[in-house]
Amino acid sequence: SQQGEEDPQALSIQEGENATMNCSYKTSINNLQWYRQNSGRGLVHLILIRSNEREKHSGRLRVTLDTSKKSSSLLITASRAADTASYFCATDAGGTGGYNKLIFGAGTRLAVHP
Amino acid sequence: DGGITQSPKYLFRKEGQNVTLSCEQNLNHDAMYWYRQDPGQGLRLIYYSQIVNDFQKGDIAEGYSVSREKKESFPLTVTSAQKNPTAFYLCASSGAWTVNTEAFFGQGTRLTVV
Numbered sequence: 214s215q216q217g218e219e220d221p222q223a224l225s226i227q228e229g230e231n232a233t234m235n236c237s238y239k240t241s242i243n244n245l246q247w248y249r250q251n252s253g254r255g256l257v258h259l260i261l262i263r264s265n266e267r268e269k270h271s272g273r274l275r276v277t278l279d280t281s282k283k284s285s286s287l288l289i290t291a292s293r294a295a296d297t298a299s300y301f302c303a304t305d306a307g308g309t310g311g312y313n314k315l316i317f318g319a320g321t322r323l324a325v326h327p
Numbered sequence: 328d329g330g331i332t333q334s335p336k337y338l339f340r341k342e343g344q345n346v347t348l349s350c351e352q353n354l355n356h357d358a359m360y361w362y363r364q365d366p367g368q369g370l371r372l373i374y375y376s377q378i379v380n381d382f383q384k385g386d387i388a389e390g391y392s393v394s395r396e397k398k399e400s401f402p403l404t405v406t407s408a409q410k411n412p413t414a415f416y417l418c419a420s421s422g423a424w425t426v427n428t429e430a431f432f433g434q435g436t437r438l439t440v441v
Contacts, residue, residue, distance in 0.1 A: 219369075246429060255333075255417060255432035256370075301369060303430075314383075315360065315419070315430055319369035 219302060223322045232289040234321040236302030237282075243305045245278055245285050246315070250299045259287075259300075292325045299323070330354070333418050333433035339441050340405070340412065348403045348436045350418035359401035360419040360430065363387060370417060376401055405438065413440050 220235045236245070244263045248256040262269045262278045262285065269276045275288040289296055301320045331352040340346045350359065358377050362370040372385030376395040390409025395401055401420075405412045415437050421430040 248430075248432075253415075253435070253437075255434045256419075256430075258429040258431070261429055314372070314375060314385075315421075316372060316386075317362070317370040322367075 219300070219318045219321045221321060222319070223324070225324045225326065226292060227326050228292060228294055230292055230325075232292050232296070232323055232325070234287045234300050234302075234323070236285045236287070236318055238285075238302075238304045238318075239283065240304075240306050242280075245276075246303045246305065247274075247276060247285075247287050248301045248303060248317075250301065250320070252298075256301065289323075292323075294325050294327050297323060297325045331418060331420050331431050331433040333416075333436050335436060336434065338436055338438045340438060341441060343407045345404055345406050346438065348405070348416055348418075348438070350401045350403065350433060351399055352401075352420040352431070353399060354420055354431060355398075356420035356422055356431070357398070358421045359395070360421075361385075361391070361393065361401070361403045362417045362419065364415040364417060364435075373403065373416075412438055414438060 218237050244261055246261045247259045250256045260271045260276050262276050273290045278285045299320045299322050301317050303315045303317045334349045360375045361373040364370050371387050373391050374382050374393040376382035379395055379398055382393050382395050392404045415435050417435045418433045419430040422428040
């Protein structure tokens with residue numbers, strides 16, 4: 214079963230606008246991570262936020278985490294056509310024997326139009 | 328050039344055949360993962376491994392097998408017991424025994440049953 218659920222499933226915006234994607238999860242986590250996937254390619258790590266952090270920034274990316282609501286959001290500011298991709302949240306809740314186990318959500322497909 | 332390499336990029340399998348997907352990393356990572364991605368969907372965890380000669384089942388392990396004889400290598404065999412193997416397969420690696428670490432992905436193998 215998937216741990217994270219992204220919302221919306223698809224998002225279409227114009228260049229220069231901000232894009233906000235949300236992720237909800239079910240169990241306690243060590244951290245939450247956001248990844249980007251261009252069509253037919255592997256995933257690229259964007260940002261990691263620890264369970265004791267509430268907000269983190271990286272360039273045009275802003276991630277928030279609310280552990281009481283078991284939710285996170287990814288904000289991309291001043292979007293560009295090159296930001297067009299699928300975005301996934303992944304939670305690290307620990308697997309068998311305390312091993313790291315990354316579980317991904319279904320993703321948000323972002324289309325940024327020139 | 329450090330990274331994670333999957334081969335082949337495209338693979339065709341006849342009904343009833345076993346096929347093996349290769350995943351090699353030179354990042355000195357302890358943890359390695361196999362995910363399956365269906366069109367327009369998120370990633371589902373098949374198997375993961377934190378150390379040599381040890382691996383754990385993920386959410387959809389049935390019809391798949393893995394081995395971890397070397398730290399650098401984590402091959403995935405899709406057996407004839409997997410009834411619907413057509414999908415995009417992604418391998419990833421990360422540092423283990425360390426909480427809060429990102430995963431690095433290969434470029435994927437697209438498997439098609441013919």
